Amino acid sequence: MKDLQRRITEMGYVFIKFTDTDGGTDLGVRVDPAASDLDPAASDLGGADFDRGAGRVHLEGTLTLNLVKVRCVTDIELPSLSGTGRLVALEEAAVV
Secondary structure, eight states: OOOHHHHIIOOOEEEETTTSSSTEEEEEEEETTTTTTOOOTTOTTTTTTTTTEEEEEEEEEEETTTTTTEEEEEETTTTTTTTEEEEEEEOOOOOO
C-alpha cells in the first residue's frame, strides 16, 4: 500500500495492469491530480486510507500507446489492489 501511496503523492507516476488482455498489459501512467480524487499538496487521497489498506482511489492520467495519446481512467480498491480501468483516446491515430 505504501508504495502505491508514494508513487501517487511523491512520484506522480503509477503502473496499471490490465489483466483482461492476452498476457496482461502493464502501462505507466502519469497521474493527473486535478482529474483524480486527490490533492498532492494536502496529501488528500479521497476515499483511500493507505494506513488501514481500506477504501478506493480514483486515478486518471495520460500516456502514449501505439503513437496515440490516451487518458487512463481507473478505480482501485485498496484491500485487493484491483479494480476497473479504461483508456480513452485523446487524438486520432496517425496513418503511417
